[in-house]
Amino acid sequence: MLALHEVHTHYGLAHILSGVSMEVRRGEVVALLGRNGAGKTTTLKTVMGLVTPTSGAVRLGDEEITGRPPYRIARAGVGYVPEDRRIFTELTVRENLEVGRQPPREGCPVWTEDRVFELFPALAEMRDRLGGQMSGGEQQMLTIARTLMGNPAVILLDEPSEGLAPVIVEQMARAISELKREGLTVLLSEQNLPFCSAVSDRAYIIEKGVIRYEGPMQELLARPQVLEAYLSV
Amino acid sequence: MEFYLVQALNGLASASSLFLVASGLSIIFGVTRIVNFAHGSFYMLGAYIAYTLVQALPTGAVGYWLAVLGAAVAVGLIGAAVELLLLRRIYRAPELFQLLATFGLVLVVADLVLLIWGPEDLLGPRAPGLRGSVMILGEPFPTYELFMIALGPLVLAGLWVLFHRTRWGTLVRAATEDREMVGALGVNEAWLFTSVFVLGSFLAGLGGAVQLPREAVNHTMDLHIIAEVFVVVVVGGMGSILGAFLAAVLISELNAFGILIFPEITLVLVFLIMAAVLIFRPWGLLGRPEGPPRTPAGEFEPPLRLLGRGFLYFCLAVLASAAVLPHLLPTYYIRIACEVLISALFATSLGFMMTVGGMASFGHAAYFGLGAYGAALAVTYAQVGTGLGLLAALGLGLAGAVLFGYFCVRLSGVYSAMLTLAFAQIVYAVLFQWYGITGGDNGLLGIWPSDWVSSPLAYYYLTLTVVAVSLFLLRRLAFAPFGYSLRAGRDSALRSEAIGIHVRRVRWVGFVIAGFFAAAAGGLFAFLKGSVFPDYSSIPVSVDSLVMVLLGGVQTLSGPIVGAGVYKVLEVFVNRYTEHWQLILGCVLVGLVILFPQGLLGYLVGRFGRSGEEWRGVDGAPAGGRAS
Structure with a gap:
């Protein structure tokens, strides 16, 4: 569904991604694990076209999307949920959803305002509230809901559990499982191992811009030395 | 007393035209982050084109108002051309270069206006149907000025509806906050930018066209208004349309009354007000503080070198x-x-x-x-x-x-x-x-x-x-x-x-x-x-x-x-x-x-x-x- 092939990305002179290759198959939830600064966010941004890779290719299905502007990548079916949420603070919840709305896409679950409110009932109760007046957890729900309004085939979630209260993190995990049931493909960047293990099928570990490990989530959990080497702080 | 009322009304009438131009500048800046120096030139073009169209179209109310509207539309189209041919190439250039490019336009337009319309002031006809005056508290007051007074709030209301009741408006407000995110949600920013630029230029052109019965069209209108517009936008708060309106009223009233009190130094009054506003509200009356700029990845300011x-x-x-x-x-x-x-x-x-x-x-x-x-x-x-x-x-x-x-x-x-x-x-x-x-x-x-x-x-x-x-x-x-x-x-x-x-x-x-x-x-x-x-x-x-x-x-x-x-x-x-x-x-x-x-x-x-x-x-x- 989504594949990166030998992707190199630079910020100025800093070499952030050094030949990242990975694959997310249709209907999978894949976790991209790594410490701060390992290149998780850059990987997702590169897929989204927010950062242009210096070399390598990103494919969505059979299409190569490398180097396209972000809006075309979004329209091709990639949904992006940024780490810092980037809610439009001056817009109401409904207006935020409106910005994300795109026509239905063949073969992808179709989302409406009512359906995202079903997924996140808390949002339904504050539909006319300004984005800037919401709590972190509520904003996290809104940013996912907003991306769903574009009816994506693949959704990129950048550290959705970061900075949230445990009870909200549980809600997030339920929501992601629900998205998987709907048939969405999810690529998830995370540091929170328990959260990932609850929702992911497979995992990649990235360190200093290089993929160090790849395998099913359950196998990874059974290899404490790998976790120790790449994830423990 | 009556005299002061009339003076206040005069101020309101001037505020409308100022507001039209300032709101256009503010909207364009909000989305594209470009300070369009040429905005005053668009205003001037609006006035000149309206003058020519009024001559060309049949006399009478229909012809006149068609000319005014036509001038605004023409300036909107000029804006589209400018955005597509020039600005689109330089959105990623440093801010100052963008400014320089728009100032290049100011110079080009200024010389073209001289070439096409000549250096003389051009006196347009008065608006058909609004030529007379009405008595207000025993003082005659031009009907056209009443029209101008109504125009500002009407445009303000129209813009409010546009920005709060249409998808386009929602997208524009979202882009004002975070362009990149809007793009990542599948919205074609390039198209959004062009349309915003057209709207802003249209408003400037309209502002110029409605000036026709009020002042002689001349080739210094561009720089004259751009300075006032900058003051209005800074005082009102960049990106706030209501703020632009309030500031336009404030500045115009100050000018209207200042000229009675200190005819020589009306601008000093404006300066004092601006200073007061900026001390208490550095981001303008209704503006909000800008967050630290979102610098694109990889952008950095390399150090100066001490040379050998x-x-x-x-x-x-x-x-x-x-x-x-x-x-x-x-x-x-x-x-x-x-x-x-x-x-x-x-x-x-x-x-x-x-x-x-x-x-x-x-x-x-x-x-x-x-x-x-x-x-x-x-x-x-x-x-x-x-x-x-x-x-x-x-x-x-x-x-x-x-x-x-x-x-x-x-x-x-x-x-x-x-x-x-x-x-x-x-x-x-x-x-x-x-x-x-x-x-x-x-x-x-x-x-x-x-x-x-x-x-x-x-x-x-x-x-x-x-x-x-x-x-x-x-x-x-x-x-x-x-x-x-x-x-x-x-x-x-x-x-x-x-x-x-x-x-x-x-x-x-x-x-x-x-x-x-x-x-x-x-x-x-x-x-x-x-x-x-x-x-x-x-x-x-x-x-x-x-x-x-x-x-x-x-x-x-x-x-x-x-x-x-x-x-x-x-x-x-x-x-x-x-x-x-x-x-x-x-x-x-x-x-x-x-x-x-x-x-x-x-x-x-x-x-x-x-x-x-x-x-x-x-x-x-x-x-x-x-x-x-």
Whole structure:
């Protein structure tokens, strides 16, 4: 569904991604694990076209999307949920959803305002509230809901559990499982191992811009030395 | 009492037109982050096109209003062309280059308007159906002014509906907050930008077209309104349409009543109000503080390099040839050489503030003009010689920079730059209006140098000495601890505060230094020309300095010197062959920005290596490596 092939990305002179290759198959939830600064966010941004890779290719299905502007990548079916949420603070919840709305896409679950409110009932109760007046957890729900309004085939979630209260993190995990049931493909960047293990099928570990490990989530959990080497702080 | 009411209504009528233009500028800035200097030109075009259409269409109400609407639509289309052909290529260029490109448009439009419509004021017909007047409390009041009073709130309401009740409006508001995210959600930003630009241009064109019955159409409308619009937008809060409306009403009422109380200094009232608003609400009445700018990945400000012995020898060689040069030149060229030197100092003072301080100024001519008038006033009223005259120049420039800088450094980025322009306009207006002291537009004449420097050659050496010493000092300052603090504040205000640098104060001092050296240039210029005029602090002179800095490249300290040389020499030669210097300069500016967004020197250094010149790049980084 989504594949990166030998992707190199630079910020100025800093070499952030050094030949990242990975694959997310249709209907999978894949976790991209790594410490701060390992290149998780850059990987997702590169897929989204927010950062242009210096070399390598990103494919969505059979299409190569490398180097396209972000809006075309979004329209091709990639949904992006940024780490810092980037809610439009001056817009109401409904207006935020409106910005994300795109026509239905063949073969992808179709989302409406009512359906995202079903997924996140808390949002339904504050539909006319300004984005800037919401709590972190509520904003996290809104940013996912907003991306769903574009009816994506693949959704990129950048550290959705970061900075949230445990009870909200549980809600997030339920929501992601629900998205998987709907048939969405999810690529998830995370540091929170328990959260990932609850929702992911497979995992990649990235360190200093290089993929160090790849395998099913359950196998990874059974290899404490790998976790120790790449994830423990 | 009745009289005051009528005066208040007059103010409201003027506010509408101002609001139309200001709201357009504000909307465009909100989404594209481009301060469209050419917005005043769009307003002027609206008036001229409406004038022509009214002549061409059948007389009568239908024809007239079609002409007004047609003019606004035409300006909207011109806006679309500008966005598609020019701005779209430079959204990623540094802010100042965008500004320079839009100023290039101002020059092009100004000359084209002269070519097409000629220099005379054109008096349009009055609006059919609104020609009469109504009695208000026993005073006659023009019906058209009532129409104008209604127009502002109507447009305000229309814009509100557009922005809050349509998908397009929601997208625009979202893009005002976070363009990149809007793109990542599948919205084609390019299309959104174009449509926003068209709407803004349309509003400006409409603002100009409805002026037709109110004032004669003339070719100074562009710069006249742009300064007022900047004030309105800064006072109202950038990006706030309601704020623009309130500020337009406030400023227009102040003008309407100020003219009764202090006819000579209405602008001082405006200045006081602006100062008060900015002290209590630095982001304007309804604006909100901008977050730290979201710098694109990989964008960084490479350090200035302290240059080695090679550069020192190079400078000494240049200085030596500058000392020998006048002996090889006829007198006429000695004066041009003086002008080049003065421009180099003027440009470098601005360059210091921009390169080292990270502060842009659209109004650097304020200090140049103050310097020139400082010298001229001292000579005229105290009969001092050249030495004391130059000191007076420095004094007046310093005072102006201290006062204006205090306000300018409270804001950041384009807000601050717009404020500098507003201050420069105030200086210009005072020089222009205060007839008794400054001689108004007749200027002050007979400001000749004292005997010891009266020969062109002697004056050249005086200029060379002052300029060389000033340039050395400016360079030295950039590498002094103060310069480091200034640069730290430029790179990250937050982090600098955290290590104990009082960023605002450091910037203030930097601003004052820049103003001080600009005043030195102004003082030298006064004695070179023997006369001073309010034009010395006009917007075109400010822009000249910006052009010289940007031509040379903001990334180098000595770039402005090269820029000044190229610019002055070009000006002299082009003026010799054609009257359309503005048109040519405008086209050159637009072309340069598109071709060399890093400036000339920046381009040359990036292309041919770092031989001999400082280049603020990290080792081995190509010039184009930034922002790409």
